[in-house]
Amino acid sequence: MKALCWHGKNDIRCDSVPDPQIEDTRDAIIKMTACAICGSDLHLMDGYIPFMEKGDILGHEFMGEVVEVGSDNKKLKVGDRVVVPFTICCGECPQCLKGNWSLCERSNRTPENAAKAFGYPTAGLFGYSHLTGAYAGGQAEYVRVPYADISPIIIPGGMTDEQALFLGDIFPTGWMAAANCEIEASDIVAVWGCGPVGQFCIKSAFMQGAARVIAIDNVPERLALAQSAGAEIINFDEIDCTIPDYIKEMTGGHGAEKCIDAVGAESHATASFDAIVDKVKAATLMGTDRPHVLRAAIMACRPGGIVSVPGVYGGVLDKIPFGAAMNKGLTIRTGQTHVNRYSLELLRRIEEGEIDPCFIITHRATLEDGPGLYETFRDKRDGCIKVVLTA
Structure with missing residues (x-):
């Protein structure tokens, strides 16, 4: 599959990489239908966030269609349209039970790196370095979503991808x-x-x-x-x-x-x-x-x-x-955002027409155009405020 990968400071490439696989019975595989470049991604591009490794797949704002579901995932079914919050949450630890979703105590697969930097690990994040779990990000054709029975937001029919996409982060x-x-x-x-x-x-x-x-x-x-x-x-x-x-x-x-x-x-x-x-x-x-x-x-x-x-x-x-x-x-x-604390209320506000999040989008393109648009976004050229990518 195609994916946007980090190869060093100021070096983002659209690579061909292996497709993700189900690794746990609570997982799901998502076929990405829309993703975005976030200002936080620029911190990775510019070398401000440590523990990046060559070939890491970027992106933490994404949504898509469920194409495969782990055997213990009772929330999702194949064909569901979902927005995936950038925070990865187990739903069972003390922090998750308090609604402090970005502080999940189980989802960070590289807790020793976060503990060195912050004193304690925080939640795993998609596409955001080996500081936050080394999870492949969503700027890719397919994405593995761990604990996919907890945080994904199922999107109702009639709402466009662009209306729903930003429920996952910004x-x-x-x-x-x-x-x-x-x-x-x-x-x-x-x-x-x-x-x-x-x-x-x-x-x-x-x-x-x-x-x-x-x-x-x-x-x-x-x-x-x-x-x-x-x-x-x-x-x-x-x-x-x-x-x-x-x-x-x-x-x-x-x-x-x-x-x-x-x-x-x-x-x-x-x-x-x-x-x-x-x-x-x-x-x-x-x-x-x-x-x-x-x-x-x-x-x-x-x-x-x-x-x-x-x-x-x-x-x-x-x-x-x-x-x-x-x-x-x-x-x-x-703090990193406790997305699921607010997502359903904000989904309702979009459905009721109180806000249309599409107002923020200035550039639409495909993954192949991603490396150039990272630079356009960073340098604030061409009136660029927000980039949305599709496969």
Whole structure:
């Protein structure tokens, strides 16, 4: 079969690889009908996430048709259309029973790597390195889904693949980021990053009752999409003060009660000294992630507020203003998304027409086009916001 594979930093190829096989009685094999390139995939491409190996199959946003089912899988049958959450969950461990699906204690097949990095292992993830289980990803014609009697979301007839696809990651991720903010009706919510996750953060913040949403980015197409959703926008290339100061100015000195970092490890700001230092440290292997946005979100947040971090970080962060967080009494919430905690509610909202997730898609292509579109997406060329691939 065809699959998009990692061969080293900035080297993604469409390879011919063996078809997956049933390995456990709870497994299923999915014929991929739609998959996507995620901003988190770019962290793998750019070398920010460790424990990648040559030939690893990428992709954690995918859906398709069930073509084979293990003998003990009573949930699925051949022919079902399913979206597969990026988190792999056993459904039986203490964390799964609490609904902390991304913290499953059994699904990570390489727990020793995660324990070295994080102190404890977290759940296995599709297509996301030997840090999270070394599972083949969904940017492939066929995918083996472990514990397939737990997390796959069965999609009703009449809903298109493109409407359903993002239930596996970015829609629940944006929703959880907003839910972590405990939004109140008077709240001003600031969202750093207007990529795919940021766009769903904006939509979710409004759907959860925010009074105002302020979106920060420097890519015109992304800012325009955020503005069309009702957000007030800041192009950080066009202001002559810090973003926290600018947010105060545009809110009459009030500021933002809730701040969302939807960027993560590869943030940047063209004129910021700390961002320049981050880039130098990363380039010389003296640092890992670039946490410019996290610093800004902490500084911008009003006392007693919440900083929500759906953006992915993989290493040790430098020069975080923790004194500001402590003295302002901020709450910081983060984590990989507990997709199944939200998936059925969000499926209902799509069915009822409250939101059409297709608004995010700008590019459609096939797996063979994937390597080039990884570069287009990373470099923000051709108005690229979200790429959907088919076999």
